[in-house]
Amino acid sequence: MSLKVSRLVNRRIRNNALKTRPSTRAGVMVTGWGYQGKTETVCEVAAAFEDAWLAMHHHLHPQPIEGTRDLHAPVVYVQTPVTAKPKSACQALLGFFGAETKRLTLPQLIRQVADSLDDHGTKALILDDITRLRMHRADDQDTLDLVRAFMSMNVTLILVGVDILGSGLLRQGRFDEGTRQWVLPPSQHARVHGLEATQTERRFDLVELDRFRYTTPAQIAAFHDHLAGLQANLRLLKAPPDMLTGAGMPEYLMRRTDGVVGLLERLIEDGCQEAMDSGHETLDETLLDDVVLSLDDPDRDAQAGEVPAIPGSSRPHTARPAANDRRRGRNTVFDDQGPYGQAGG
Structure with a gap:
């Protein structure tokens, strides 16, 4: 399972890194359930690529930009904020570079993200826990739209999340039988902020990292x-x-x-x-x-499926709410029970 994911991610990053045309790079989506090693597998592949890329260029930026910090970052890793908005997503990404984000408007933040990725020679952008985005929220829809715009910045976009197929992230996409890829429409942010010259559809390979089985x-x-x-x-x-x-x-x-x-x-x-x-x-x-498995991890969102069900438990582990946070049950005094309820049937 991990070999399949590793080979696909490695192939996609390396092939895209060698491209020189200003075209949209195909991305990769890695799905699975919580605690199944998705992030670790992707990061190991990305780290191996970064080591090879830095060694090939003698640890120097192949296209240095005068006046910028001398930081060559072929791979960028960012965790999706729990309550993401386009502005907070940009700030989280710029935080990787230590860039200034105060008093900047959204268009300015997006432009700074594009400039930072280009100035630091970034070839792969890993966005972890992408399924924290809830498609019934307008802010999250805008954030996903912005994520698609990142593909116009000449980087390989790798999205890692829990149950991507069931999360709604692909609801606007279609599966291309010819290429075996998911095709998503171009982003609205790219048209608004002029980050791409042509409206190219975004393509993603979707691969699943499953748990171990014990059948065959x-x-x-x-x-x-x-x-x-x-x-x-x-x-x-x-x-x-x-x-x-x-x-x-x-x-x-x-x-x-x-x-x-x-x-x-x-x-x-x-x-x-x-x-x-x-x-x-x-x-x-x-x-x-005598060893009790406990998954109290404040950095993981149980509601997004990031915490798996522990064998012997009927549901994923979640922290017990405080007494004053528990919701009161609905008052049923005025409920109409109907003739069958009144008759005791």
């Missing part, structure tokens, strides 16, 4: 390979060679985590800490039974 022999082998890689990097003093892959441990770990990479990582990390603190120095089912 290939799926079982993939999960075992992942566990083998994990146990090869653990240094518990009493750990047997097949600590995670032997006996019934793979099946146990699958039941505890449902194949979600982030939950598996959390369980192994907490288990190792408990093994060291207790002097047990190995992982087994008895020790891991």
Whole structure:
């Protein structure tokens, strides 16, 4: 799964980086559920590209701009604000460069974003948690429209989010059977602020990073390979060679985590800490039974699907509301129960 995502993202970034024509670069959308390693996979590929690109240019900007800070940033990573607006989205992006954003109007911010990406030689722009945008809000619709305008800035746009197909982000798009890509209409911001000369449709490859499955022999082998890689990097003093892959441990770990990479990582990390603190120095089912998975993360939006359901729980983990924040139930005194309700039926 991660290989498929890695190959697509790597291919798209590298091919677009070598283009010199002022045309819209095709982008990539990476979807999946929370804690499945989408961001980590994309960032690893982008980091490898950045290292190769910097080495190819001797860590110097190939087209330096006089009077600008000497910062060559081939890859930019920005997290979508929880309550995004076009202005806050621009400010978050400019914050990566440490650029001034005070007292600037939206057109000025958009122009500064375009100038910053060009001045610093940016080739790939990663926007994480893009599904925090809610398409029933006008501000979020404007923000998504602005995101599409970023594709006119000669960068490869990589959008990472939870359940992109079900989020409404593609409701204006159409799937092109010939190219196997999602085609989105041009942005309104580009026409208003003159960021592109021609109205070129935006194209995205959509790829999904799913959780591990445990049904077919290939799926079982993939999960075992992942566990083998994990146990090869653990240094518990009493750990047997097949600590995670032997006996019934793979099946146990699958039941505890449902194949979600982030939950598996959390369980192994907490288990190792408990093994060291207790002097047990190995992982087994008895020790891991005492490890409770908790996903209290203020940086993740549970309502956007960024927090997965923990096995044994009926819904994704969310913080318990304070007593004074709980909504009172609706008063039903004046509800008409109808003849069947009055008759007790």
